[in-house]
Amino acid sequence: MKLVVELKEKSLIDKFLDVDGFIINLEGLSCYYDELCPMEELEEVIKKIHQNNQKVYLNARKIFHENELDNLDQLLDRLLELEIDYYFYGDVTFYEMACKKHFTDKLIYQVNTYMTNHLDIMVMLKENHSVVVSTEVSFDELKDITNKVKEPLYIHSFGYYPIFHSRRELITNYQKYRQIEVDTSSNYDIVEELRESHYPIEQNENGMAVYLDGAYCLAEEIKELGLDNYYVITSKFIETNDFEKIVDIYNKEEFDKLPTIDIIYTKGLLYEKSKLLKKEGGASCE
Amino acid sequence: MNKVELLAPAGSLEKAKIALTYGADAVYVGGKQFSLRARASNFDLKDLEELASFAHNLNKKVYVTMNIIPHDADLDGLDEYLKALDAIKIDAIITSSRYIMERAKEVAASLELHLSTQMSTTTSLGIDYYHKRGVSRVVLAREVTLCEIEQIMKKTNVEIEVFVHGGMCSSYSGHCVLSNHMTNRDANRGGCAHSCRWNYTLYKNGEKQPMFYNIGSKDLMALKFIPKLLDLGVASLKIEGRMKSSYYLAVVIRSYRMLIDAYYEKGYVTEEDLKKSEIEIGKAENRLTSNGFFEGLPKVEGGLYDDRSEHPTKEYIGWVMAYDESTNVALIEQRNYFKVGDEVEFFGPTLPNTKMIIDEIIDYETKEKREVANHPLQLLLIKVPFKLTKDDMVRKVNI
Numbered sequence: 001m002k003l004v005v006e007l008k009e010k011s012l013i014d015k016f017l018d019v020d021g022f023i024i025n026l027e028g029l030s031c032y033y034d035e036l037c038p039m040e041e042l043e044e045v046i047k048k049i050h051q052n053n054q055k056v057y058l059n060a061r062k063i064f065h066e067n068e069l070d071n072l073d074q075l076l077d078r079l080l081e082l083e084i085d086y087y088f089y090g091d092v093t094f095y096e097m098a099c100k101k102h103f104t105d106k107l108i109y110q111v112n113t114y115m116t117n118h119l120d121i122m123v124m125l126k127e128n129h130s131v132v133v134s135t136e137v138s139f140d141e142l143k144d145i146t147n148k149v150k151e152p153l154y155i156h157s158f159g160y161y162p163i164f165h166s167r168r169e170l171i172t173n174y175q176k177y178r179q180i181e182v183d184t185s186s187n188y189d190i191v192e193e194l195r196e197s198h199y200p201i202e203q204n205e206n207g208m209a210v211y212l213d214g215a216y217c218l219a220e221e222i223k224e225l226g227l228d229n230y231y232v233i234t235s236k237f238i239e240t241n242d243f244e245k246i247v248d249i250y251n252k253e254e255f256d257k258l259p260t261i262d263i264i265y266t267k268g269l270l271y272e273k274s275k276l277l278k279k280e281g282g283a284s285c286e
Numbered sequence: 287m288n289k290v291e292l293l294a295p296a297g298s299l300e301k302a303k304i305a306l307t308y309g310a311d312a313v314y315v316g317g318k319q320f321s322l323r324a325r326a327s328n329f330d331l332k333d334l335e336e337l338a339s340f341a342h343n344l345n346k347k348v349y350v351t352m353n354i355i356p357h358d359a360d361l362d363g364l365d366e367y368l369k370a371l372d373a374i375k376i377d378a379i380i381t382s383s384r385y386i387m388e389r390a391k392e393v394a395a396s397l398e399l400h401l402s403t404q405m406s407t408t409t410s411l412g413i414d415y416y417h418k419r420g421v422s423r424v425v426l427a428r429e430v431t432l433c434e435i436e437q438i439m440k441k442t443n444v445e446i447e448v449f450v451h452g453g454m455c456s457s458y459s460g461h462c463v464l465s466n467h468m469t470n471r472d473a474n475r476g477g478c479a480h481s482c483r484w485n486y487t488l489y490k491n492g493e494k495q496p497m498f499y500n501i502g503s504k505d506l507m508a509l510k511f512i513p514k515l516l517d518l519g520v521a522s523l524k525i526e527g528r529m530k531s532s533y534y535l536a537v538v539i540r541s542y543r544m545l546i547d548a549y550y551e552k553g554y555v556t557e558e559d560l561k562k563s564e565i566e567i568g569k570a571e572n573r574l575t576s577n578g579f580f581e582g583l584p585k586v587e588g589g590l591y592d593d594r595s596e597h598p599t600k601e602y603i604g605w606v607m608a609y610d611e612s613t614n615v616a617l618i619e620q621r622n623y624f625k626v627g628d629e630v631e632f633f634g635p636t637l638p639n640t641k642m643i644i645d646e647i648i649d650y651e652t653k654e655k656r657e658v659a660n661h662p663l664q665l666l667l668i669k670v671p672f673k674l675t676k677d678d679m680v681r682k683v684n685i
């Protein structure tokens with residue numbers, strides 16, 4: 001199985017020799033990340049991964065704002081001197097930059113909420129190396145998408161993912177409103193007053209994000225989706241020990257061992273098809 | 287200088303006509319398919335055709351929202367729908383799907399493509415990207431500050447549309463699926479349950495905190511930024527709220543219209559102009575408002591916490607259906623309770639706020655006198671000593 005695994009720690013490079021590649025997080029570029037790789041260590045990390053014949057993926061999923069474009073431009077010039085194989089990105093600002101710098105063939109489009117049908121995915125495939133399928137589809141829809149798109153796709157198969165992302169500093173603002181000490185570095189989670197699930201939240205330089213109430217987990221389902229695809233595993237909110245075991249289970253396809261690791265799993269919306277409602281609602285947009 | 291467009295939402299044909307009558311230059315509405323705001327999406331093709339013809343007669347425009355983030359099954363019938371919109375001369379579609387854009391270019395070439403705010407476009411490069419793919423107008427993310435809008439406007443010739451009023455997602459639009467996971471209702475397909483406005487308990491390092499945690503946003507009100515936005519050359523100022531009442535639309539649109547017109551006429555607006563518009567808007571709905579991102583990242587004041595007053599006011603009491611100049615009698619359709627002796631205020635697209643005391647109410651059907659008007663949509667005759675026009679409205683003054 002082709003696994004693309006978030007690089008939680010440098011020491012894991014030599015432990016995960018069977019995975020196809022590692023996702024590296026970098027300040028100024030990444031969003032929804034676990035650990036950042038210091039810029040000064042990047043070259044060495046890339047070299048090490050390539051020595052093992054594995055690929056380097058960079059998390060470039062930040063939403064950019066106008067006053068960040070010069071920095072992005074300069075950062076990309078530095079990165080292009082290194083041998084990064086692919087970039088996960090979600091803001092088309094990044095695509096335009098890549099266009100100017102001629103590396104769109106290395107781009108993998110990923111907005112978890114957008115790529116929800118095979119026709120939009122096919123449009124994006126024409127312009128990108130590949131696409132990550134949305135996590136907001138049911139398993140039947142996911143199967144349908146992978147069947148209809150005849151190219152390998154990237155599929156998020158394990159890990160917490162964001163279900164809300166605000167540019168606002170929603171932890172700081174709350175603490176100021178309540179006149180309590182401002183502290184954004186502790187671990188926070190929220191529980192809706194009528195529900196029981198705990199949703200981790202986090203504030204950083206990209207704003208505030210709410211994550212799913214457990215580690216999303218495709219397991220036996222992968223067999224039905226086909227082994228041509230790339231399966232993405234992320235490490236956020238997972239202890240290193242557990243993460244090592246998880247990657248091992250995916251490598252060996254021993255999914256029945258997952259329950260032996262004490263973490264909260266969820267199937268997200270895989271079997272709870274979200275509905276288009278006719279009666280009420282509507283996000284606060286057009 | 288090109289004049290800015292004031293763009294208003296409408297959830298029904300009646301509301302769309304009110305919006306255009308009260309000063310909107312264009313309206314955006316949802317069709318039966320492909321549109322967020324599921325409940326507000328009640329325009330069938332016949333309604334859309336009537337609206338397009340009504341608007342075009344006034345030299346105004348109609349945009350149709352096709353802004354869901356579609357799943358495979360939602361895309362059935364897409365080509366036929368696009369062709370139908372093209373045939374009835376809809377001016378543009380507002381969309382977020384690259385596939386819908388591609389199909390529209392192919393089968394409905396005269397439909398303009400406007401990029402929905404659902405795509406959270408925040409930079410000039412993002413605008414370039416979509417422009418190269420056929421988009422003629424980009425609705426900016428509401429996360430873009432005024433300073434950033436200024437930088438963007440220097441780098442693009444593409445039409446830019448900016449939200450100036452109404453509800454705000456506290457998330458980047460299109461990036462929130464709280465509702466999907468908490469209620470199984472897809473926020474990106476019209477089912478948002480406004481989960482960002484619910485109360486949450488916060489746990490810090492596993493320990494329950496004593497006070498509720500909230501992540502919701504106050505509504506946006508950008509009256510004071512209108513002059514700057516006009517100076518920057520923004521193409522369109524957008525009001526949010528396809529689910530809002532006719533009264534709300536009339537009041538909000540008229541307030542922005544007056545301010546925009548005053549700025550074009552005088553070259554400036556005074557504190558008094560701004561205050562007047564703000565007071566007017568306050569008469570339509572008591573929702574808490576903020577400056578959104580216009581002045582930078584919203585601080586504490588931008589959030590919704592325990593203190594909410596979100597109820598529409600009961601001030602709106604009637605809609606003028608006709609006025610007989612020979613008898614000075616107005617035919618009014620009742621919208622909220624009022625009685626003889628109440629002080630009321632009439633207003634309209636061209637009628638300034640004008641007060642009077644109700645001294646007589648006559649039932650239009652029975653011609654009997656009434657002390658109170660307490661039946662919704664009841665037709666009533668009221669003597670009004672100044673000239674009214676159809677579609678003027680009346681509200682209570684002291685409640």
Ligand code: SF4
Nearest residue numbers: 283455456462481482
């Ligand atoms: S829950 Fe709030 S932020 Fe999320 S889509 Fe709905 S209105 Fe927008």
